[in-house]
Amino acid sequence: MSEEQIKNLETQFEARIARDEKIEPKDWMPEKYRKTHIRQMSQHAHSEIVGMLPEGNWITRAPSLRRKVALLAKVQDEAGHGLYLYSACETLGVSREELYEQLHSGKAKYSSIFNYPTVTWADMGAVGWLVDGAAIINQVPLCNTSYGPYARAMVRVCKEESFHQRQGYEIMIKLANGTPEQKELAQDALNRWWWPSLMMLGPTDAESIHTEQSMKWKLKRKSNDDLRQQFIDQTVPQAELIGLTIPDADLKWNEERQSYDFGEINWDEFWQVVKGHGPMNKERMKARVGAWEEGEWVRDAAMAYAEKKQERKQKQAI
Amino acid sequence: MKNENLYKYILGIADNSLILGQRLGELTGHGPSLETDIACTNMSLDLFGQVRSYYQYAAKIAGDNRTEDDIAMLRKEREYVNVLLVEQPNTNFAYTMARQFLFDVYHLLFLQELQKSKDLTLSAIANKSIKEVSYHLRFSSDWIKRLGDGTEVSHQKMQDAIDGLWTYTDELFHQTEADIAMVSEVIGVDVTKLKEAYYNKVNAVLEESTLQIPESKWFQKGGKKGIHTEHLGYLLSDLQYMQRAYPNMEW
Numbered sequence: 001m002s003e004e005q006i007k008n009l010e011t012q013f014e015a016r017i018a019r020d021e022k023i024e025p026k027d028w029m030p031e032k033y034r035k036t037h038i039r040q041m042s043q044h045a046h047s048e049i050v051g052m053l054p055e056g057n058w059i060t061r062a063p064s065l066r067r068k069v070a071l072l073a074k075v076q077d078e079a080g081h082g083l084y085l086y087s088a089c090e091t092l093g094v095s096r097e098e099l100y101e102q103l104h105s106g107k108a109k110y111s112s113i114f115n116y117p118t119v120t121w122a123d124m125g126a127v128g129w130l131v132d133g134a135a136i137i138n139q140v141p142l143c144n145t146s147y148g149p150y151a152r153a154m155v156r157v158c159k160e161e162s163f164h165q166r167q168g169y170e171i172m173i174k175l176a177n178g179t180p181e182q183k184e185l186a187q188d189a190l191n192r193w194w195w196p197s198l199m200m201l202g203p204t205d206a207e208s209i210h211t212e213q214s215m216k217w218k219l220k221r222k223s224n225d226d227l228r229q230q231f232i233d234q235t236v237p238q239a240e241l242i243g244l245t246i247p248d249a250d251l252k253w254n255e256e257r258q259s260y261d262f263g264e265i266n267w268d269e270f271w272q273v274v275k276g277h278g279p280m281n282k283e284r285m286k287a288r289v290g291a292w293e294e295g296e297w298v299r300d301a302a303m304a305y306a307e308k309k310q311e312r313k314q315k316q317a318i
Numbered sequence: 319m320k321n322e323n324l325y326k327y328i329l330g331i332a333d334n335s336l337i338l339g340q341r342l343g344e345l346t347g348h349g350p351s352l353e354t355d356i357a358c359t360n361m362s363l364d365l366f367g368q369v370r371s372y373y374q375y376a377a378k379i380a381g382d383n384r385t386e387d388d389i390a391m392l393r394k395e396r397e398y399v400n401v402l403l404v405e406q407p408n409t410n411f412a413y414t415m416a417r418q419f420l421f422d423v424y425h426l427l428f429l430q431e432l433q434k435s436k437d438l439t440l441s442a443i444a445n446k447s448i449k450e451v452s453y454h455l456r457f458s459s460d461w462i463k464r465l466g467d468g469t470e471v472s473h474q475k476m477q478d479a480i481d482g483l484w485t486y487t488d489e490l491f492h493q494t495e496a497d498i499a500m501v502s503e504v505i506g507v508d509v510t511k512l513k514e515a516y517y518n519k520v521n522a523v524l525e526e527s528t529l530q531i532p533e534s535k536w537f538q539k540g541g542k543k544g545i546h547t548e549h550l551g552y553l554l555s556d557l558q559y560m561q562r563a564y565p566n567m568e569w
Contacts, residue, residue, distance in 0.1 A: 049347075049352070052346065052347035052355075053347045056346040056347035056348075059343040059344075059346055059362075060340060060343055060344055060553075060556040060557065061556050061557070061559045061560055062560070063387075063560035063561060063564070063567075063569040064387045064391075064569045065366060065369065065370050065373070065386055065387055065390055066370070066569075067569055068343070068366055069363060069366050069367060069370070072343060072346070072359055072362055072363045072366065073363060075346050075347065075359060076346075076356055076359040076360060076363065079346075079347075079352055079355050079356045079359065080356060082352060083352050083353070083356065086352070096352075121560055121569075171569075174568065174569060178567055178568060179564075179567055181564065181567075182564070182567060287347070287348065290348070291347070291348045291349060291350065292350075294350065294410070294411075295349065295350025295351060295354075295411065296350075297469070297471050297472055297475070298350035298351070298354070298411045298465070298472065299350060299351060300468070300469050300471070300472070301464055301465050301468025301469050301471070301472030302464050302468065303468075304468045304469045304472075305463065305464040305465075305467055305468040306464075308467065
């Protein structure tokens, strides 16, 4: 294909996106579009899978049967999200095994928030309320993103995330209205998860390297800072409603902006965790790599069995 | 308690699902593939769903203020009456699937009979659970076949798991006093009558999977009387942690 032909295709492609048309797997697309989508969707898939670990940590110790069932269902949903996001990546010609390899080798990233430990039951509330809350803010705009399989996956993901956020907040309501000891658990969890949740919405716009191109492809519709502000404005009243205090001395309603002003985020901590030195980075990867390696003989057996079965079927057909 | 035999009988059924569900729940996020991870979590979820129905009913029969959670999480080691099979640890995926299979075959046969119970609540729970347990059995049987007739390594691991767990199968067919009382009232299932169908089914799947049917005639028992293997205490420490550490609170 000549350079001019490619240029033509690119112009048509950008025009389709501008018209809000969906790009489907078999459509022509620029290589950079394909790569960017693989990167973002796989990062999202990895986050779902690694995200199962901090919550899975409390399944065996959930305080009631009702909570246990809800938590199991939630973590199972996360696995389901991972499954269809990996499948969406496969439509762009990359296998799940390759993506796992990137995760395990540290080449691919996942959401840094999952590198914090879930130390008490109240963390199940805080994670659902704040982490899933921030995730929804990030993800709702993606329901209209340009790549069809991703957009469709996100519609379902967002519906389930919204249920998760409610179940997290409900845990917090119960704790906040419980005994002093329970309320303390809730406040402590909020103290620990608040700042990492704000960081979860990504570096400030000045430092975000992917924003401009992603905006054009509708992979992103609002900047990180706008999303963060939206999250804060939405969450502060929810905390007030149940009598919990946001751990930020500088948090103040700004009448003029009709938004909250907030304190300085510790970006050093953010980069420390992103670069692999958070409290749980090593444990999370050890768990994922361990599950994968220990599962190898199982996957090999399944393949061998499927092949044998196929052979037998062919023999019967002859 | 007016209906003590019925109460004990329900616990005898539900404790199996509770303990097996708890074991499966340990695996969430650590499975050999995403698909098996989802399936094991799902089976755990099904089992806990069943547990809730049984314990809510048991709490109603007890007629005091106890709740499903009191029954699930506030008994002592000796008061749990699950069979020894379900409390065995997740040694590896072969053990997990063998344990599941050896229980599922029994569970389905049991529920098919419980469905005929004169007690309408038990019959309704059985009816609902059969659909779930049929799926569990299909899933675990498939894995017995895949691992048994997969590679040499998987064959050996599955054979070891079957050999290791075989000793716990006979207890499934022991009758407790509550069992005998409930059978006489046409509420309970006579488990002794399930034994033949059980081993027929199990043996057929093992043979198809190229696995040896264990010849050992030595069996363990005790779970139904609350005398457990050493594994149960640790499982209960997790299960009961919150209720013990923060007593008398609502969650």
